[in-house]
Amino acid sequence: MSEIFKAGPDDVEISEREECFSGFYRIERLQLRHRQFAGGMGPLISRELFVRHDAVCVLPYDPQRDEVVLVEQFRVGALEAGVNPWLLELVAGLIDKDEEPEEVARREAVEEAGITLGALWPIAQYLPSPGGSNELVYLFVGRCDSSQAVGIHGLAEEGEDIRVHVLPFEDALQAVRDGRINNAASMLALQWLALNRAEVRGLWV
Template identity: 35%
Template sequence: MTTPGIDVPDARGRTGLDRAGRDLAGNPDVVIRDVELLATAWHVLRRTTFDYRHADGRWTREQRETYDRGDGATILLYDPARRTVLLTRQFRYPVYVNGHPDGMFVETAAGLLDDDDPADAIRREAAEELGVEVGALEYVFGAWMSPGSITERLHFYAAPYSPATRITTGGGVAEEGEDIEAVELPFDEALKQIADGRIADAKTIMLLQWAALTGPFSL
């Protein structure tokens, strides 16, 4: 019997997806025993069984499910002269089904790396989503956003923009189902929208607070 994603290519041409994590050896208190492939419809859901040694020396058998969607990058575009930021608004079903009023989410431009260098990937996303040709990039930090279940590491960037660097209206890639609106806000208004809940996206809040504390709009 052959299994797509393991023995034969899945819909995205991948095989060996059950091998991830089997060779981990960096932590002597964790011994990987098995990796099961649960789903590969687009990204990859795995269940891993491992032995874990607790602080008191006890070993227990544990299982964790992980969702692997690859790593990503995001960028805060800011105009220091006009003291504005350029964000996106788009429909996000996961937040809609979990209590957001309409699912129309305001956030920084972002996307998966798709095997690109993080800097190249975020330049691509800024052009596609917001129509901005990014010049010099500042790497702000990297962070795992949901370490309990999602493997993705997100690379955070910032860069200046101006009306002259907005080469198109953006909007995303229609063939990929993207329908993205560019939202330009005064920086102080963006901070207010964090406080009142209109901006509720973690990566966006992190970059806006960085900009206020140590970034381009810090005192």
């Protein structure tokens, strides 16, 4: 495979940036040109950009019991996609304050699942939808005691209604296989743990 193009300061020219909407999220319209593989700058193109805070997603994992903690909540995007809008997901939250990703992971674990995380194992940083959004996701596995995970959680002032599920790891992986878990962060984290579980348990048990 040839080397991936690495952009320099002169490889993208943004001629105009217009704010189309500003609320909890923001939408901007950019007029830009970028360098093409054949050489030279391409034509002026218009692109809408969904501006989001970066996010943190963490898979709480109990290495002693070989169990994972997932949360279930309503998602309007899934509703509009025509699928069941109650999703099994990772604990997650936006970095909307002056916080490090690890701090967000620990805070959200308490708010969404009522658990305290121990060691955090970074999995990846990835762009879930780079064709139209600038969101960067920080993905972790977090050590936990799954026996403490129970009940319904979330912040009432944010309209959150979050139910906790504790699953044997193999059951969670099967839920990925059969499509019951159908969101990217959860699929990535569970598949990563499937590949690295022996190493994780070797260090955490």
